[in-house]
Amino acid sequence: MKRNLRVLQRMIAAEVAQQSIYRGAWVIFMLANICTPIISLLIWRTALANGARLPVDQRYITTYFVLLGFATMATSSWMAGFLANDIRLGKLSSWMIRPASLLIGFVANNLSEKFLKLFALVPMIGLVWWIFRDSMNVPAGAGRWALFFVTLALGAILVFTIDILIAAFAFWMDDVSALVQARVIIGSVLSGSVVPLALMPEWSRGFIDYQPYRYTVSFPVEIVAGNLSGSELLTGLGVQLGYVVAVGLLARVVWAAGIRAYSAVGA
Amino acid sequence: MRYLRLWRRFFAQAVVRETHYRAHFLTTLLVGLVQLGLGIVPTLLLFGFTEEVHGWSRAEVIALVGVYQVITGLMATFIAPNLNRMTSYLTEGELDAVLLRPVSSQFYLTFRWINVAELSNVASGIIVLAFGLVQSGLTPSIGQVLQSIVLATCGLVLLTAVWSAMVYLAFWLQSVGPIGVVYLNLVEAGRYPLTFFPVPVRSFLTFVFPVAFATTYPVQALSGSLGWGSVALGIGLSAIAVLLIRLLWQRGLRTYASASS
Numbered sequence: 001m002k003r004n005l006r007v008l009q010r011m012i013a014a015e016v017a018q019q020s021i022y023r024g025a026w027v028i029f030m031l032a033n034i035c036t037p038i039i040s041l042l043i044w045r046t047a048l049a050n051g052a053r054l055p056v057d058q059r060y061i062t063t064y065f066v067l068l069g070f071a072t073m074a075t076s077s078w079m080a081g082f083l084a085n086d087i088r089l090g091k092l093s094s095w096m097i098r099p100a101s102l103l104i105g106f107v108a109n110n111l112s113e114k115f116l117k118l119f120a121l122v123p124m125i126g127l128v129w130w131i132f133r134d135s136m137n138v139p140a141g142a143g144r145w146a147l148f149f150v151t152l153a154l155g156a157i158l159v160f161t162i163d164i165l166i167a168a169f170a171f172w173m174d175d176v177s178a179l180v181q182a183r184v185i186i187g188s189v190l191s192g193s194v195v196p197l198a199l200m201p202e203w204s205r206g207f208i209d210y211q212p213y214r215y216t217v218s219f220p221v222e223i224v225a226g227n228l229s230g231s232e233l234l235t236g237l238g239v240q241l242g243y244v245v246a247v248g249l250l251a252r253v254v255w256a257a258g259i260r261a262y263s264a265v266g267a
Numbered sequence: 268m269r270y271l272r273l274w275r276r277f278f279a280q281a282v283v284r285e286t287h288y289r290a291h292f293l294t295t296l297l298v299g300l301v302q303l304g305l306g307i308v309p310t311l312l313l314f315g316f317t318e319e320v321h322g323w324s325r326a327e328v329i330a331l332v333g334v335y336q337v338i339t340g341l342m343a344t345f346i347a348p349n350l351n352r353m354t355s356y357l358t359e360g361e362l363d364a365v366l367l368r369p370v371s372s373q374f375y376l377t378f379r380w381i382n383v384a385e386l387s388n389v390a391s392g393i394i395v396l397a398f399g400l401v402q403s404g405l406t407p408s409i410g411q412v413l414q415s416i417v418l419a420t421c422g423l424v425l426l427t428a429v430w431s432a433m434v435y436l437a438f439w440l441q442s443v444g445p446i447g448v449v450y451l452n453l454v455e456a457g458r459y460p461l462t463f464f465p466v467p468v469r470s471f472l473t474f475v476f477p478v479a480f481a482t483t484y485p486v487q488a489l490s491g492s493l494g495w496g497s498v499a500l501g502i503g504l505s506a507i508a509v510l511l512i513r514l515l516w517q518r519g520l521r522t523y524a525s526a527s528s
Contacts, residue, residue: 028445035452039459040309046463052317178294185301195309199316 015112030120041065063225084170171258192218281381295384330399336392348380353434414488421501422481428508438519
């Protein structure tokens with residue numbers, strides 16, 4: 001464990017050095033990242049101003065969409081396709097003989113890219129926040145913000161393990177790109193990245209509130225934007241922790257079975 | 268005329284290519300349908316809370332989503348496969364081989380590759396448009412249909428010009444892969460009528476990133492609330508955009524110093 005952490009630290013440093021060459025690209029990527037939330041924000045504000053009777057107010061909508069870009073970036077994972085390729089092409093073998101966990105390279109890549117993206121994204125979010133400062137919900141206590149970051153971290157772990165799970169199918173299937181694409185499309189709606197889950201129709205409530213994707217993006221943002229009561233917060237946190245543990249265990253079992261089934265190409 | 272003949276050859280070749288990859292056609296169709304369905308979700312939810320927004324009914328916005336799907340489908344078929352290659356044209360030095368050909372290099376770079384499978388999105392867009400029109404009870408006259416088609420064509424020309432200008436930055440920046448992502452995210456604004464945005468954003472979406480000509484104006488023309496003045500404006504802007512993009516290409520070409528020599 002301790003050695004893994006030390007290796008991880010070194011790999012992150014190396015990745016940061018490598019990726020910072022493309023700093024211009026990160027700025028442009030983050031610009032693209034906040035386009036969609038801003039378009040949605042403007043649309044829903046217009047609807048509200050035009051007399052639409054939404055179950056949430058303008059402050060909720062504004063805070064939600066301003067923070068959304070940050071939450072989707074912080075909890076994103078893009079490794080499923082890459083990991084599946086490594087499995088299919090036998091590149092996994094060179095990782096297996098190293099004295100550290102197989103997946104540590106992917107963890108390092110994930111963390112270092114997010115670290116660099118922060119520098120581009122935070123000023124942009126700050127600017128949008130400033131523009132809409134009059135209708136932002138800012139929780140008084142530091143507690144909500146602390147919870148925001150804790151649940152973001154848990155959400156990031158959840159997304160990452162879902163990705164491991166999907167990539168692990170490559171041990172048995174030739175092409176998982178359709179699975180990856182399905183995950184992205186389903187996730188974008190159910191995680192609240194397209195429309196706030198609070199605006200989903202009443203009949204879908206029970207399902208929407210307890211499906212795992214809510215805990216990848218929407219839940220952390222709801223903590224800041226909304227007025228979740230104390231008990232709702234606790235249940236949410238419990239459900240999120242439950243999903244992290246459950247998906248984590250599942251991913252571990254599937255991954256272990258996959259490694260046993262793995263027959264390195266070219267060996 | 269020669270260029271039209273050449274383009275017909277490109278198209279025929281693309282159709283033959285496509286028949287080799289039938290699974291690709293099927294996945295493009297499926298992904299396109301799912302994306303169309305998801306793209307309409309915010310609109311449906313929005314109109315679950317209100318009857319109309321700034322004079323637009325649900326059916327009219329659905330018609331607009333159809334137009335959006337047709338336009339983005341056409342861009343993905345005829346333009347995107349080319350402009351997405353810009354970085355590799357420049358950094359791999361493939362542009363050398365293009366410059367040697369006896370055709371306009373800009374024409375070749377903008378129209379050479381065609382992704383036939385994306386035409387399925389144009390078809391699904393036409394179905395959504397027809398559905399929206401029937402639902403809204405609009406019966407456009409021939410003149411209005413003509414206006415609408417001219418405006419949509421102007422929209423296509425303008426979007427192509429803006430996207431081209433964005434990727435021509437590759438002459439100065441080397442890699443423009445991420446710029447395509449910015450374009451794709453900005454174009455999403457075309458899913459909604461122009462009046463859904465605050466006034467400064469409206470001017471941006473009309474003159475700087477002119478997605479309004481591609482979706483809002485054609486639908487307004489169909490509903491008869493647009494005069495020939497807007498059509499003239501669209502044609503004028505398109506002509507200016509094409510002129511500017513020709514100039515930018517020539518400027519860029521002068522800085523090109525081939526990758527191999």
